[in-house]
Amino acid sequence: MEIKEALENGKNILEDSKIKDSLQKARRLLAFTLNKEKEYLMIHEDEEINEKIYKSYLEKIERAKNHEPLQYILENQEFMGFDFYVDKNVLIPQPDTENLVEEVLEIVEKNNIKQPKILDLCTGSGAIAISLAKLIKGSIVYGSDISEKALQIAEDNSISNQANVLFLKSNMFENIFKGYKFNIIVSNPPYIETKQISTLEKEVQNEPHLALDGGEDGLAFYRIIAENAKKYLYDNGFLALEIGYNQRNKLEEILKNKNYKNIYSKKDLSGNDRLIICQI
Numbered sequence: 001m002e003i004k005e006a007l008e009n010g011k012n013i014l015e016d017s018k019i020k021d022s023l024q025k026a027r028r029l030l031a032f033t034l035n036k037e038k039e040y041l042m043i044h045e046d047e048e049i050n051e052k053i054y055k056s057y058l059e060k061i062e063r064a065k066n067h068e069p070l071q072y073i074l075e076n077q078e079f080m081g082f083d084f085y086v087d088k089n090v091l092i093p094q095p096d097t098e099n100l101v102e103e104v105l106e107i108v109e110k111n112n113i114k115q116p117k118i119l120d121l122c123t124g125s126g127a128i129a130i131s132l133a134k135l136i137k138g139s140i141v142y143g144s145d146i147s148e149k150a151l152q153i154a155e156d157n158s159i160s161n162q163a164n165v166l167f168l169k170s171n172m173f174e175n176i177f178k179g180y181k182f183n184i185i186v187s188n189p190p191y192i193e194t195k196q197i198s199t200l201e202k203e204v205q206n207e208p209h210l211a212l213d214g215g216e217d218g219l220a221f222y223r224i225i226a227e228n229a230k231k232y233l234y235d236n237g238f239l240a241l242e243i244g245y246n247q248r249n250k251l252e253e254i255l256k257n258k259n260y261k262n263i264y265s266k267k268d269l270s271g272n273d274r275l276i277i278c279q280i
Contacts, residue, residue: 004045010061017065033057067202080131089149091211093127121187126154133163144170173228181234188242189221190214226258245272
């Protein structure tokens with residue numbers, strides 16, 4: 001079978017299942033199966049592929065047909081210019097979360113924090129922690145998560161990106177070293193309202209619910225963070241959080257009630273509230 005025929009078949013299968021961007025996805029999956037760049041498919045469209053390759057390709061098409069995120073099939077997601085392994089055990093790092101990393105970089109620079117100690121709560125794939133460790137010279141970065149499978153992925157990503165991050169299993173602050181202080185605590189916690197998960201796109205619903213479900217109002221983990229972060233921050237230390245588009249006002253109120261100061265928010269490129277930062 002020729003490459004162009006295999007590509008057409010894959011596209012048609014995805015289209016019949018009403019999968020968005022069917023041609024683009026079919027092309028990426030075929031290129032991945034052949035271990036080639038996408039451009040190769042266009043230049044060599046008349047090239048024959050063997051039955052084993054085609055079968056492997058169709059297996060990936062079937063996974064995409066069933067709304068499995070493309071990143072899980074490709075086992076890769078780029079974030080802050082680094083490559084991260086991802087699978088069904090971790091949330092897929094999104095471009096919007098790069099805003100959080102960039103804000104922490106700005107905080108470190110503006111406040112001239114030398115060798116900052118940083119804790120990334122709910123680290124998942126380790127994308128935030130690893131990016132910060134790579135981009136902030138001399139930083140001491142910790143990442144925590146409740147999921148052992150996620151932590152193994154984070155460890156592997158740290159090794160592949162040659163980053164020095166210490167990962168530990170912890171249900172939020174439960175196993176964070178008592179008396180240990182950080183300059184910055186950063187987190188992209190679960191923040192989707194439980195009842196809203198079933199309304200999300202099917203691909204998103206195939207990401208781990210443990211990393212999505214923020215409780216009845218989506219704010220459960222923020223309350224835990226607001227209650228406990230002060231114990232682990234130096235004086236004037238920073239708390240930097242990613243938030244849902246409609247959570248700014250309620251979260252600002254939570255933080256004010258816990259006597260955090262210098263609270264401010266930032267929007268993403270789409271104009272949605274995306275970050276809240278404050279100090280103790």
